[in-house]
Amino acid sequence: MTSMATRPPTGPPRRGALRDRLLRIAGAVTTPLLPEDYLDLVDPLRSGAALRGRILAVQPQTRDAATLTVRPGRGWLGHLPGQYVRLGVDVDGVRQWRAYSVTSAPQDRGATIQVTVKAIPDGVVSNHLVRRIRPGTIVQLDQAQGDFVLPPVVPQTILFLTAGSGITPVMGMLRSGAYRDRDVVLVHCAPTADDVIFGAELRDLAGRGAIRLVERHTDADGQLTVDDLADLVPDHLDRETWACGPVGLLDAVEGHWAAHQRTDRLHTERFRPTIVATGEGGEVTFTEAGVSVTSDGATPILDAAEAAGVLMPSGCRMGICYGCVLPLREGAVRDLRDGALTTAVPGDGVLIQTCVSAAAGACHIDH
Structure with missing residues (x-):
């Protein structure tokens, strides 16, 4: 009796396998960027993407306050009345994060939310949001936070x-x-x-x-x-x-x-504003490593860290591959390529490229 080898099925590939293969091919074509980077341009509010929101309307409230109607991405988990949301917006090439109370009532997932902003004198972000931002702008979002809320049983x-x-x-x-x-x-x-x-x-x-x-x-x-x-x-x-x-x-x-x-x-x-002092160079603290190093305003944070014995993620060291990206938790850094300043207040976690960023004052890096 002659045995016959079992032949593998010849039908069409599974949908998941085909998708994975297409993503690998796309990744090879789009390197050093990822296919997700291009998807973000087409559908920035998609499920699985970093949480963002689209400004749908800007409604003036007073001479120095306005309400922003925002459609959050599909990852938005909702909020409790009284909570706030941290909003990240690019102002003159610098990403800034600020916290604003959600002024709309909770609704079903997929609905819009509202935040109301009061412009303060010399407030970079608040004035931008009240006077300059336009419908259609994409902003960064965090999930709602805060315990300034009513209890489950509301007092009489x-x-x-x-x-x-x-x-x-x-x-x-x-x-x-x-x-x-x-x-x-x-x-x-x-x-x-x-x-x-x-x-x-x-x-x-x-x-x-x-x-x-x-x-x-x-x-x-x-x-x-x-x-x-x-x-x-x-x-x-x-x-x-x-x-x-x-x-x-x-x-x-x-x-x-x-x-x-x-x-x-x-x-x-x-509502206690945090003032970020900027300058040329400063003390850089790597929070997880427990190491602080003083760095000048011309030395990449990646180089300063490695000189102090901190093991850092890295790649091309030219600002192209994004292999060195880490969260800036607090402080200020300057992009050595164009001088753009990025600031963060405690808890922000703004992502920076350490190979092309230098200290612009005291700063804390989450690493």
Whole structure:
């Protein structure tokens, strides 16, 4: 009896195998870039890509504030009312990250979100977002963060105490229905009536009896003090309170609640800007390695690290292959090719090419 060898099937290749083969071929053709880099150009919000969002609309709120409507990519996991999202935007060739409260109510995945930005004097990112950004722009996103949120069981009596852009996380709570069947008082401070962000919407809620709104127009009435609260909201210490605004106001509020042993009823959110000092050279800290090295403004961070004994990822050493990319957690670096400055505040994790970037002040590299 003659045995016959089993022949492999000759049908069409499996879809997954064919896809993998095509990606390998595409990778060979597009080197040093990856096929994903080109897919990002065609469909930047696709599933599996780094989380991004597309600006759909920019709606002015006041003379120095605007609401951005953003469609997040498919990886967006949603948010809780009061949380914030870190947004990365390229301004004059430098990627900057800032955190902004989500002012829209949570919706089903795939829906849009809104963030409301107040331009501050000399604020590079805030002024860009309020005055220059246009619909269609792609921005970087992180998942929503923050614990300045309402508990699962909303208290019966609530005080919201806000000033300026401090209204933004509270607006997300109000739009989510925090006032329904509740006794809600909102005390809000702004220079004038026209400077009240969401002024028309808040006054409409008050007019319908959904909340009690107390506006303090500081240009005419002066700054709000904790002593004023006894008259404005006599039972303020008995209410569960969420306060958000300038550091001075929150310091006074925290001290007042502590003096009356009511800190368990107070929740605060601080908008504290971080100033990144830039210059020529500086101390570079590699957080995981626990090594710090002083580097001048002309030496690539990759070279400075290796000279200090830090094992670094690398490749072409020319800024082409992206084999040396690491997250900049905090500080500033300068691109040695064109002088472009990249800055990051704590927790940003902005990706930089260490072979063509030099320290432009103290900086921390996640490695």
